[in-house]
Amino acid sequence: MISRKVLITGSFAVGKTSLFNRFIHNTFSERYLTTIGVKVDKKEVSVNGQEVSLVLWDIAGEVSQEKVPRTYFLGASAVIYIFDLSRPNTLQNMEADLRIIQSALPGCLVQVVGNKKDLLDDEELLIMQRQVPEASTFTSAKTGENVEQLFFDIGSKLLEQRELD
Secondary structure, three states, X not given: OEEEEEEEEEOOOOOHHHHHHHHHHOOOOOOOOOOOOEEEEEEEEEEOOEEEEEEEEEEOOOHHHOOOOHHHHOOEEEEEEEEEOOOHHHHOOXXXXXXXXXXXOOOOEEEEXXXXXXXXXXXXXXXXXXXXXXXXXXXXXXXXXXXXXXXXXXXHHHHHHHXXX
């Protein structure tokens, strides 16, 4: 089994904690509670018969606003950068945030994820796909759509990276 640290970051109220809770505990709450500091938990995913332990760090604050201590980045193998599909303004800091992440963690796997897919219709989702081509997937923490697949894909890519090292 391999164990890898995965950061979950993005603007406030994009659903970072909801995505974290959906994956770790298979729960969802409509109540919004601001994360203070960092919340850490882990879960294993099975990839081609191999276990990958994902140690998830749900980080409060936005990377580009210096609210995230750089020590949180240490040892991270992957970053999930989340934006809210229903609030395009949550993309405003994405470029700056991704530059900071790539500078702090060169070669790190970065997945850009649009969350709250359940709030958009098919036409709106197509528009967002065109506007944010860097998005690897769209998820819904509320319904669970694409959540397990997101983490399976990350586990698979991290396992692949290990085999290349």
